[in-house]
Amino acid sequence: MSSISIPKKSGFLTNLQRSMGGVLRRSLTIFLSVFLAIIVGSIIMLLYGQNPIMIYKLLIMGAFGSQVGFFVTIQRATPIIFTAVASALAFRTGVFNVGVEGQFFIGAIAGTYVGYAFKMPTIIHLPLSLLAGFAGGALWAFFPTLMRQKLGVSEIITTIMTNYLATYLISWLTTYPLAASAVTSETPFVQPTAVLPQFQEFTPFGKGTQASVGIFIALGVAFVMWYIFKRTKLGYEWRMVGLSSLFSEFGGINLNKTFIGGMLVSGGIAGLGGAVEILGVWRKYKNLFAVGFGFKGNLAALLGGQNIIGSTVAASLYGAMESGALGLEWNAGVPRQLIDIVVGLIIFFMAAEGMWDFLRKIKIARGEPARRTTENLEV
Amino acid sequence: MLPSYILHAQEINYMALAVEMIGIRKEFPGVVANDNVNLSVEQGEIHALVGENGAGKTTLMNILYGLYRAEAGTIKIRGKEVHIHRNSDAITLGIGMVHQSFKLVPSFTVAENITLGAEPRKFIFTDRNAVRKNVQEISERFGLQVDPDTRIRDLPVGVQQRVEILKALYRNADILILDEPTAVLTPQETRDLFGVVRSLVAKGKTVIFITHKFREVMEISNRVTVMRDGKVVATKETRDTNPAELARMMVGREVLLRVDKEKARPQEAVLQIQNLKVLDNRNLQAVRDVSLEVHKGEILGIAGVEGNGQRELVEAIVGLRPAIKGAIQVKGKEITGLSVRDRRETGISCVPEDRYVRGVALGASIEDNLIVGNYFKEPMSKGQVLNLSKIADFARDMVKKFDVRTPGTTIPAFTLSGGNLQKVVLAREISAEPELLIVAQPTRGLDVGSIEFVHRRIVEARDKGAAVLLVSAELEEVMSLSDRISVIYEGRIVGTIDADLATEEGLGLWMAGVTDHHKPDEIPAAGDQLDIDQKEANLV
Ligand SMILES: Nc1ncnc2c1ncn2[C@@H]1O[C@H](COP(=O)(O)OP(=O)(O)O)[C@@H](O)[C@H]1O
Ligand SMILES: [Mg+2]
Numbered sequence: 001m002s003s004i005s006i007p008k009k010s011g012f013l014t015n016l017q018r019s020m021g022g023v024l025r026r027s028l029t030i031f032l033s034v035f036l037a038i039i040v041g042s043i044i045m046l047l048y049g050q051n052p053i054m055i056y057k058l059l060i061m062g063a064f065g066s067q068v069g070f071f072v073t074i075q076r077a078t079p080i081i082f083t084a085v086a087s088a089l090a091f092r093t094g095v096f097n098v099g100v101e102g103q104f105f106i107g108a109i110a111g112t113y114v115g116y117a118f119k120m121p122t123i124i125h126l127p128l129s130l131l132a133g134f135a136g137g138a139l140w141a142f143f144p145t146l147m148r149q150k151l152g153v154s155e156i157i158t159t160i161m162t163n164y165l166a167t168y169l170i171s172w173l174t175t176y177p178l179a180a181s182a183v184t185s186e187t188p189f190v191q192p193t194a195v196l197p198q199f200q201e202f203t204p205f206g207k208g209t210q211a212s213v214g215i216f217i218a219l220g221v222a223f224v225m226w227y228i229f230k231r232t233k234l235g236y237e238w239r240m241v242g243l244s245s246l247f248s249e250f251g252g253i254n255l256n257k258t259f260i261g262g263m264l265v266s267g268g269i270a271g272l273g274g275a276v277e278i279l280g281v282w283r284k285y286k287n288l289f290a291v292g293f294g295f296k297g298n299l300a301a302l303l304g305g306q307n308i309i310g311s312t313v314a315a316s317l318y319g320a321m322e323s324g325a326l327g328l329e330w331n332a333g334v335p336r337q338l339i340d341i342v343v344g345l346i347i348f349f350m351a352a353e354g355m356w357d358f359l360r361k362i363k364i365a366r367g368e369p370a371r372r373t374t375e376n377l378e379v
Numbered sequence: 380m381l382p383s384y385i386l387h388a389q390e391i392n393y394m395a396l397a398v399e400m401i402g403i404r405k406e407f408p409g410v411v412a413n414d415n416v417n418l419s420v421e422q423g424e425i426h427a428l429v430g431e432n433g434a435g436k437t438t439l440m441n442i443l444y445g446l447y448r449a450e451a452g453t454i455k456i457r458g459k460e461v462h463i464h465r466n467s468d469a470i471t472l473g474i475g476m477v478h479q480s481f482k483l484v485p486s487f488t489v490a491e492n493i494t495l496g497a498e499p500r501k502f503i504f505t506d507r508n509a510v511r512k513n514v515q516e517i518s519e520r521f522g523l524q525v526d527p528d529t530r531i532r533d534l535p536v537g538v539q540q541r542v543e544i545l546k547a548l549y550r551n552a553d554i555l556i557l558d559e560p561t562a563v564l565t566p567q568e569t570r571d572l573f574g575v576v577r578s579l580v581a582k583g584k585t586v587i588f589i590t591h592k593f594r595e596v597m598e599i600s601n602r603v604t605v606m607r608d609g610k611v612v613a614t615k616e617t618r619d620t621n622p623a624e625l626a627r628m629m630v631g632r633e634v635l636l637r638v639d640k641e642k643a644r645p646q647e648a649v650l651q652i653q654n655l656k657v658l659d660n661r662n663l664q665a666v667r668d669v670s671l672e673v674h675k676g677e678i679l680g681i682a683g684v685e686g687n688g689q690r691e692l693v694e695a696i697v698g699l700r701p702a703i704k705g706a707i708q709v710k711g712k713e714i715t716g717l718s719v720r721d722r723r724e725t726g727i728s729c730v731p732e733d734r735y736v737r738g739v740a741l742g743a744s745i746e747d748n749l750i751v752g753n754y755f756k757e758p759m760s761k762g763q764v765l766n767l768s769k770i771a772d773f774a775r776d777m778v779k780k781f782d783v784r785t786p787g788t789t790i791p792a793f794t795l796s797g798g799n800l801q802k803v804v805l806a807r808e809i810s811a812e813p814e815l816l817i818v819a820q821p822t823r824g825l826d827v828g829s830i831e832f833v834h835r836r837i838v839e840a841r842d843k844g845a846a847v848l849l850v851s852a853e854l855e856e857v858m859s860l861s862d863r864i865s866v867i868y869e870g871r872i873v874g875t876i877d878a879d880l881a882t883e884e885g886l887g888l889w890m891a892g893v894t895d896h897h898k899p900d901e902i903p904a905a906g907d908q909l910d911i912d913q914k915e916a917n918l919v
Contacts, residue, residue: 232763233755240747244740249699250731251751252720 037345044341055334062327063320069327071199071209075281076326077319078211079104081218082273083297084304084315085225086137086266091306092229093262094242099144099159100270101294102166103137107271108278109170110136112285113178115190115278125193130217130275137271138264140166145263149256155263163294174287185287196280212280219312221269226308238262270294303346318343396458397422397554397585398443403452405438412438413449414609420554420587420602422457425580427596427617428589430606431629431826432796436589437479439606440556444476445469456554475547476556481539483531490514490527493546517549522578537568544575555579556587561595562824567684573599591629591826593622594855605629626827640838643862645674649726649846650696650815655705657691665691667870669705673815678837678847680861680878684890685852688870690732693819693850697729698722709815723752726814730804730821732850734797738804741793745785746774748792749807781806782832798829805833809840816840819850834860854883854890868892 042052062069083100090097111133118125144158171185180188196214199206229235240248241258249255273293282289300318304310325339398420405413412435420426428436441447443454445466454461456472463469469476483492490510499509514527523541531539540560547555557576561569576586576599588600596603597617604614605628612628627633650673659665665688673679683689694700696707698719707715709725717725731737739748750770753759758769774788781802785795792800801821808816818837822830837860841847851857857864858881865875866889874889888894 231765231767233760233765234763236747236750236754236765240740240743240751243742244736246736247738247740247743247748248751249719250697250729250737252718252723253751254718254720 033346033349036349037342040345041342050334058328058332059324062324068208069323071206071211072326073320073323074211074215075209076322077316078215078218079273079277079293080296080300080315080318081222081312083270083294084300084311085222085308086270087298087301088306088308088311089225090266091301092242093238094245095263096156097159097266098156099141099162100297102163103140103267103270104274104294105166105170106140107133107137108274109173109285111275112187112190112278115194116188120193122193129194129279130272133275134268134272138268141263141267145260171287174285187285189284194279195283210281214276214280217276222308222312229308395422399455401453403442404450405442405447406450411609416611418604420585422585423580423583424601425586425588425599427600427603428587429591429596429603429629434606435609436606437558440558444474470550473551473553475550475552477543479558481543483539485532488528488530489525489542492531492542493549518545521548523575537564554585558589561590593625607631630828638834638859643677645677647675648672649675649710651708653706656703657695657700658703659691665870669872671865671872673846673848675844675846677862678841678849678860680849680857680864681867682854682857682864682886682890683867687867689850689867693817697727728808728811728813729817730808732819734801739792739800742791745788745792745803746770748803749774749777752807752811777806777810798825801825805836809836813845816845817848854886866890
C-alpha cells in the first residue's frame with residue numbers, strides 16, 4: 001500500500017538521532033555528574049588538608065587493590081544490590097517506593113526470627129528463612145500499596161511513614177519479645193542450619209571479611225528480574241504501566257493487579273536482602289544495624305537509570321566506594337564521611353540536570369530564545 | 380520619463396511588503412529544513428503558509444522570529460534589510476509568534492502570562508494593578524475577551540491561544556505569525572479565531588497563518604505560499620487557486636480529496652446500545668440517553684460539537700468508564716460488566732481520540748506499542764514468556780503494511796511524527812480484525828497524505844466486515860466517510876440520517892440542538908446547495 005503514502009525524506013536520520021540522543025544524553029549526564037562531583041570533592045578534600053589524588057587512588061586501591069578490599073566490596077555491595085533492584089523495579093512500574101528501607105528491616109527481622117526460633121535441616125531451614133524475609137518485605141509494602149490503590153494516598157508519604165513504623169516496631173521487638181536477654185537489644189543467634197556461609201568459612205579467600213554467598217543470591221535476583229522485565233508478560237505489563245498507565249489501561253492491562261504485584265515483589269526483594277544480610281553477615285538482629293541500606297538502594301537505582309543492570313552496577317560501585325572509604329579510614333585516617341559527600345555530590349549534580357531543564361522551560365515561557373523548541377511534538 | 384506620482388506609487392508598493400525573506404537556507408543534521416526559500420508578505424494581508432509536516436514552515440518562521448539563525452539569505456522588514464540575531468531583535472521589529480504548542484505557564488494567571496518578562500514595575504516590584512489594567516486595556520482594544528485573573532490551566536485551549544495572541548500584541552507585534560493555530564481547536568473555536576484574525580487585519584496588522592487545511596486557506600487567506608521538502612513550490616493569490624491544486628503542490632502528486640468508497644452492504648447489528656447514561660469527570664451526566672445500533676459492514680458517523688458526550692460514550696463502550704444505566708451489547712452479548720481486556724477479546728478495537736495519551740505510550744518502543752492487544756496470546760508469548768522474535772516479525776510486518784515511516788521497530792514511539800503514530804495505532808487496532816471498530820477523531824492534526832491513508836483503512840475495515848463507529852468533530856469527515864450519520868447534542872442523539880441525504884446545513888442545525896423544524900426527510904438532498912468545488916474544499 002505504499003503507493004498511497006507520501007515520500008518524505010526528512011524523517012529517518014533525525015528520528016534516529018533523536019532517540020540515540022536520549023541514551024547519549026543520559027550517559028553524558030552520569031559521566032558529567034561523576035566528574036563534577038570528583039572535582040568538587042577534591043576541593044573539599046583540599047580544604048580539609050588532604051591530597052585528593054592520593055585519596056582517590058587509595059579509594060580505588062582500597063576497593064579493588066587487595067583481596068580484603070575486594071571481599072569487603074562484595075560484602076558491602078550485596079545488600080545494596082537487593083535494595084537497588086527493588087527500587088528500580090518499583091520506579092519502573094511507576095511507584096516511588098521510598099519504603100525499601102523499612103521493607104529491608106522487616107525482611108531482616110522476619111528472616112532472623114525464622115532463623116533462630118525453629119530447628120530444621122538446612123535444606124528446609126535456610127530457604128524458609130529467606131522466604132520469611134521476602135514475605136516480611138512484601139507485607140510491609142502491602143499497606144502503602146493498599147492505601148494508594150484504595151484511598152489514593154501518595155506512596156511517597158505512606159512509605160516514609162511505614163519506614164518509621166518499621167524502626168519503632170523493630171526496636172520494640174528486639175528489646176522485648178525477641179530479645180536474647182533482658183539487658184540487650186538484640187535477638188539470639190540464628191541456628192547454624194539457617195546460616196548463609198561466608199567465603200572465609202569454606203574457602204581460603206576473604207579472610208577477615210564477612211562477604212557471604214549472599215552475593216550470588218543478589219546477582220541471581222538481579223538476573224531473574226532483568227529476565228522478567230525483558231522477556232515475560234509480567235515484565236511487559238510492569239514496563240508499560242510505568243511508562244503510561246493511561247495507555248496501559250486503554251490497552252486492557254489490569255492496572256491494580258500490575259501495581260500491587262510490582263510493589264509486592266519490590267518489597268519482597270528488599271526484605272529478602274534484609275534476610276540475606278542477617279543470615280550471611282550478622283547472624284543475629286542488632287537493633288538499627290542496617291540504617292540506610294534502603295536509601296542507598298534508592299539512590300543507586302536513580303544513578304543506574306532505573307534499569308536493572310544499571311542499578312546493579314551502581315549498587316556495586318556504591319559498595320566499592322564504601323569499601324574503599326573503609327580502607328581509607330583504616331590506612332590514612334580520612335573520615336569516610338568524605339566519601340558520603342562525594343556520593344551526595346554525584347546525586348546533586350544529576351538532580352541539577354533536571355533543574356536546567358526546568359530553567360529552560362521558564363525561559364521558553366518568557367518568550368526568550370530556546371536552543372530547541374517543542375515543535376517536534378507535532379500536534 | 381515617468382510622471383513622479385507613478386514613481387511615488389511604486390515606492391509605496393515596495394514599502395507595502397511587510398516581510399521579505401530571500402534565499403533563506405537552514406540545515407539541521409541530516410536535513411535541509413529550508414532550501415533557498417523566498418517569501419514575501421504584503422502589509423495588511425493574511426498570508427497562508429501551507430505544507431505537510433516537516434516541510435519547513437516552522438523552521439522558516441523561527442528564523443523570522445529570531446529563534447534560529449539562517450545559514451544564508453536576507454530578511455527585509457517593511458522594505459529595510461534587517462539582521463535578526465536573537466528573539467528580542469524580532470520583537471523590537473514588531474514580529475510576534477504563537478507557537479504550535481503554547482508556551483504559557485499553567486499556574487500563572489492570564490495577566491501574569493501576558494506581561495511575563497515585560498511587567499510594569501513599581502521600583503523593583505511588579506505593579507499588579509498596572510498588570511491587570513494593561514491587559515484589560517489591550518484585550519478591549521483588539522476585542523479579544525479574556526478574564527485577566529483566571530489561571531491558564533483552567534482555560535480551554537481556544538482561550539489559551541487567545542492569551543498567546545494577546546501576549547504578542549502586548550509586545551506591540553505588527554506582524555503576527557500563527558503556527559498551525561487550528562490544529563488544536565474545535566470548529567467553533569476555529570470560527571472565533573478567524574474572527575479575531577480578520578479584526579486584527581482590519582486594525583492594520585499583518586498575519587502569517589500556517590496550516591495544512593485547504594478549507595482554512597480558502598476561507599481566510601489573501602495569498603498562499605506552498606512549501607514542500609524545504610522549498611517553496613509556489614505563491615498564489617488565493618482566489619486563483621483551489622484545494623485540488625494546493626494538495627497537488629503540497630504533496631507532489633495527485634491526491635484524492637474525496638473518500639473513494641462503495642455503497643455499504645450493512646448486515647446484522649454488531650453494536651447495540653440502549654438508553655445509555657454515563658457520567659463525566661465532574662460527575663455530571665455527559666451521556667444522557669443514547670440508543671444506537673451499528674451494523675456489520677457499515678460506518679455510523681457520530682457528528683457533534685466536541686464536549687457533547689462523545690468522549691464519554693466511547694469510553695463507556697471500551698470499558699474505561701462505567702455506564703450508570705443502560706445496556707451495551709456486542710453481537711448480542713452484554714458487555715457492561717466486562718473489563719477492558721474482555722471487551723477487546725469480544726471483538727472491540729478502538730482508535731482513541733487522544734492519540735498521545737491513550738493511543739500510545741510515547742516512551743515505549745514501537746514494538747511494545749503494537750502488541751498491547753495480543754502480547755498475552757500465542758504466538759506473541761507462550762506461558763509467561765514473550766516470544767521476542769515473533770514480536771519483532773509482527774512489528775516489522777505491521778510497520779510495512781501500514782507504511783509507518785521509521786528506521787526500526789525498537790526505537791521509542793516519541794520519535795515518530797503524528798501521522799506515523801496514528802498509523803501505529805491503526806495497525807494495532809485494525810490488525811486485531813475487530814467485529815466493532817471505534818475510531819475517534821482519527822485524523823486530527825494529520826497532514827493530507829496521512830488523512831487519505833487513514834480514511835482508506837477505515838473504509839477497508841468496513842469492507843472486510845467490521846462495524847465501524849466513527850466519532851469526529853470534523854463534519855466534512857463524518858459526511859464523507861459515513862454510511863449513516865447520527866448527531867449528538869448534550870448527551871443525546873438528536874437525529875440519524877442516511878449519509879446520502881445529509882447536508883451540512885441540516886446536520887449543523889442538529890449539532891446546534893435545533894430539532895423542531897427539520898425532520899430528516901425535509902432536509903434537502905446533497906448537491907442541491909453545494910457546488911463540487913466547495914464540496915471538495917469541505918472534505919479536508
Ligand atoms: N531543532 C531541530 N533539530 C533538528 N531537526 C529539526 C529541528 N527542527 C526541525 N527539524 C527538522 O527540519 C524539518 C522541517 O521541520 P519543521 O520546520 O518543523 O516543519 P513543519 O513546521 O513544516 O512541519 C523536519 O525534517 C524536522 O525534522
Ligand atoms: Mg510545524
